[in-house]
Amino acid sequence: MDRNRFAESAPGELVTTTIDGYETPSFIPDSLDTIELDQGEFTKEIGQAMRMLGALEYIGPKAGSSTMLIEAFARKEAVHSSRIEGTQVTLSDMYRYEAQQAVGETSSDHEGARQAENYLEALQTGLKAIERDERITVDTLCEMHSILLDGVRSEDPSPGEIRDQQNYLAPFEDADISQATFVPPPPTQAHEKLDALLEYANAPQPIHSLLKLGVIHYQFETIHPFRDGNGRLGRLLVSLELQREELLTEPYLYLSAYFNEYRGDYTNLLTQVRTRGSWDDWLHFFLRGIWQQAKEGVKRGERLLELRREYVTEYQTHRSEYILPVTQQLFKNPYITAKQAEQQFKFSHTTAYSLIETLEEDGVLTEVESDGSSRLYQATEIYELIDTPLSES
Known part of the structure; x- marks a missing residue:
């Protein structure tokens, strides 16, 4: 020095x-x-x-x-x-x-x-x-x-x-x-x-x-x-x-x-x-x-909260009472597996897969990884709101 x-x-x-x-x-x-x-x-x-x-x-x-x-x-x-x-x-x-x-x-x-x-x-x-x-x-x-x-x-x-x-x-x-x-x-x-x-x-x-x-x-x-x-x-x-x-x-x-x-x-x-x-x-x-x-x-924060409100509006009257809690959990971690949903929310195996399938059809989840026995999904819109520079979002 x-x-x-x-x-x-x-x-x-x-x-x-x-x-x-x-x-x-x-x-x-x-x-x-x-x-x-x-x-x-x-x-x-x-x-x-x-x-x-x-x-x-x-x-x-x-x-x-x-x-x-x-x-x-x-x-x-x-x-x-x-x-x-x-x-x-x-x-x-x-x-x-x-x-x-x-x-x-x-x-x-x-x-x-x-x-x-x-x-x-x-x-x-x-x-x-x-x-x-x-x-x-x-x-x-x-x-x-x-x-x-x-x-x-x-x-x-x-x-x-x-x-x-x-x-x-x-x-x-x-x-x-x-x-x-x-x-x-x-x-x-x-x-x-x-x-x-x-x-x-x-x-x-x-x-x-x-x-x-x-x-x-x-x-x-x-x-x-x-x-x-x-x-x-x-x-x-x-x-x-x-x-x-x-x-x-x-x-x-x-x-x-x-x-x-x-x-x-x-x-x-x-x-x-x-x-x-x-x-x-x-x-x-x-x-x-x-x-x-x-x-x-x-x-x-405002953009995340607005998206959260949209999901509440969309799913609070859904036929499955479990789907809204899953969407809210995605704001804590926008990655999820069926096994994770099953264990975290005490769902049956069938219910977990059904909910993820619904959210995938709705465009909330996207499959990003599969090893044959397990699939990993990303809540892309949530993830991008958290990660993408604001000038690009």
Whole structure:
């Protein structure tokens, strides 16, 4: 890491650390309570973001279907977050994996789908923890980290433990320390800095909560407290803080899609904070992300709810009392097998096949896979509303 890139205004200090015999500067960030921000600089963007968060908050409860949106948005986030890490996974992979696992069917243990499933489980673990304690602790983050890396390939030999070795960021895989673009604090500082970050996060601060979230995300990624998985955990931390700060009552909003879309800007702006203290540019970018993702969530949620209402109108008077519950379940996972319907709703084998046949004839379901003994169906319209970019839908 080139120490000449760091200006006097950099919010931290450089110290020398050694990795495999190679000496390099590493960056120890200042305490967050030393930051000086002109909050008036962000008034317009904070207002826009808060109004859109309010609209997003209203979507689920008004139709009595917040769970549907929570599950759809969380799975989409899990996929985008995994993609940022270079994992090849699609939303379809994840839904297929869940549908097959639900009934104990043999499934190709898709590495990407497993990683995305871990992300979901880690999110739920974090949300339950803040419901209990109303704060985020090191133990909670370590538990989430352990879940994230469970059963997937990782460079971290000790999931769930704060690193005891120096790590670094590099422009490509297998790059050595001499090619590092950023070297976080030495391991002797990692735990102390994480403790200080969480103390800041859990206490009221004199800046708006949205600015606080942006500052927290920067600091976590700069500390890089674990050997691996810091990006995923740092993005999860934003989602937890949105609820802990009572900006949302349900986990409707995630930033991975935005960070992935503008990955170059995301990386460069974090670097500019570290090297020059350019907080304003980073926080403007972060606030735009909150607004953009909330706006997309509102649009996508409205379209899903409208389709859900259409299905209710279509099937609530159907001769089979079972068909409406099946269509509603498809909003949680738009992939289904007859065996899954049979087990989940306690249908007979004949009833399950009859309902799926009806929904296939109506164009709700499309067969997408068959191994001879089992057929997998997709609720294509639902899936596309969840997955397709809004500009294409």
